[in-house]
Amino acid sequence: MSDYFDEMFNGDGSLRGPYEEIGRWFNAEDVSRLRAKQREAEEVFRLTGITFNVYGKAEAEERLIPFDIVPRVISGREWQRLERGIEQRVRAINAFLHDIYHRQEIVRAGRVPAEMIAENEAFLPQMLGVSPPGQIYTHIVGIDLVRTGPDEFYVLEDNARTPSGVSYMLENRETMLKMFPELFGATNVRNVSDYPRNLRRSLAACAPDCAEGEPTVAVLTPGIFNSAYYEHAFLADQMAVELVEGHDLRVHDGRVCMRTTRGYRPIDVLYRRVDDDFLDPLNFNPDSALGVPGILDVYRAGGITIANAPGTGIADDKAIYSYMPEIVEFYTGEKPLLQNVPTWRCSDPESLSFVLDNLSELVVKEVHGSGGYGMLIGPTASKKEITAFRAKLKSRPANYIAQPTLSLSTVPIFARSGLAPRHVDLRPFVLASPEGIKITPGGLTRVALKKGSLVVNSSQGGGTKDTWVLED
């Protein structure tokens, strides 16, 4: 019996409830036909251009994210629980952002230390006092979840800036529908395809007061060389809105306008996929060629809605993450429905001594690090590495947090040898607007294709799966 919770098979090899249909289907299938289908799927992805760009090469190379044909299944009951927890968390994040850029009650109440905010790079003083329509700061959110047991889900990370991957959720489903239509006849899989329509409606509901008639929405992309360009074009196409770059835009008469074949036309809501730093060369990074000079001034004066709002990064920072249980409770008055991964803040002397005593069992991360840099994975680190890290930790404890090594659940992939368990995570996509919070049933399942690996990132050998939420 494995140490990990497998979502498809019980310890005795029998199928777990949500996977009964998938199991039956797989057993009845001819393996060579499935292999041909797997290749066919990759061909579809290549032809459609569902690729990501790899940076750092002379000629930007486009790669596929490997797609595995065995779906990841979540029962209706499991999903309901997740949904409630995600909704609560997203409400809290938006309330937190509003508070942080206004009265900072949570700091006054002593629940989050002042320096966590004031000294945070992601905090934008330019946003102080700005109230976006509906008080929505983060309109599109991706909540990264991991599972360790039948009923144990944890939030690994909140993505409140510009979460990506939703096009994979949609294309993975399209691909499965095309290749295995018979599977969908036998199961009640909830639909994900209305995401673009909901996205557009959600964005339009956040239009500023100056919008006339049906609000004009546009997607702002850094351009065709950005690694997520496919997704930007896909979403603009599906929403039937313009896909703009910084050089298509200029500020005119207090509005942000796009250069069309008939002249400049104002934009009401800009779904930007450009980072804060590059958004406005006048207000932030002066070298940015990706943004629009003066857009922040228009925004502050209520001439445009920017989604997500500038400065939302303060809510998904690793240090702030450790305060999420307090944040959820402070703004909703309820206990958090979704658990954080237990996190030790090394700035706290008691936590620090615990962490130092248990380094070989823990994962230690830099507060502002990302992409796995500056990180110690205790169980796989050498004695020498641990000693070196111990010194770093002692000299700047506030720069680190520590978490237990999680036993991520597994879902089988269709490997050379047949079904083989691999670790997965899940990113559901959430839309927030004055009309409410909408969560697409499903999300992006990322899977570590290498045996035993816990790293699901596409840059390090991760793939994706179609994610099914069943109608119970």
Added chain:
Amino acid sequence: MLGKTAGGLFWMSRYLERAENTARLLETGQRMALTRTKNSVEEWASVLQTAGVLNEYLAKYDEVTKDNAVDWVLRDADNASSVKSVIKQARDNARLVRTALTHDVWSAVNATWMQIDAVMKRRVNERDLPAVLELIRHQAALVRGANLGTMLRNDIFDFTRIGTFVERADNTGRILDVKYYVLLPTAFSVGSSLDNIQWESILRSVGAGGGYRLTYGQKTSPTDIAQFLILDGRMPRSLHFCCRKIQENLAYLMKDYGFAGPSIEASNALYEKYLNRQISEIFESGLHEYIQDFLNDLVGLSRQIEIDYRFYE
């Protein structure tokens, strides 16, 4: 529509058209070289000149050889007008304007790039050349079919058509520009076999052999060829046909947008000046000057379109 998108559609179509025409030019060159082994170097130089890449070629190679000429025109990355380069650029432009294209058009362009890239990883040897050239024309036809069969008839379509016909007029004009001397009536050219080969090569390089025979039968004469390629409104690669299409599509835009930029006037002037003419007048006033002036004015029209519809900042 974004001005940038209009520009992307225009250039996507221009590059695709150029790829197809270049393939046809290579096909003709190949055939001429096989027919006239003695003078094949001259023939390849003329292919390079028609493709507008002779000077760049000579900057890289000391002399014109068949293999190097074919490689330069077909796949050299240093040649911005090589078939591989222009298909890459067509595909980059298609990605840029992805939201304006139907799935069919986009995947046809993307598949074209993937296939061309695959067959052009290495030098194409002589034996494989016909199949590669065939593939290029095949894919161009596929993209055109997807465009005609699936795209809405709106401003998006208009810009793709304008790009196609500006490029095509330019390409037909260049062929005439390089080969005009073959078409000049002299006391001696009475249809020697050499003349016949030259004349046929002109027709072949615009894919007009069949159309010409249908119209004029077996008799090949330089005046008829010039008439056919310049003034015949039924021949889809003639200057007349291309100019008409540009005028038509600009007129659709005018109706759609409710304004007329200077490009409308320029397209009408281009037609009046060059195409509302008799072939005898054109020969009298000088075929060469006529073609060169036409090509210059066409560049001017193209620039004006870019300005009128705000392709760039």
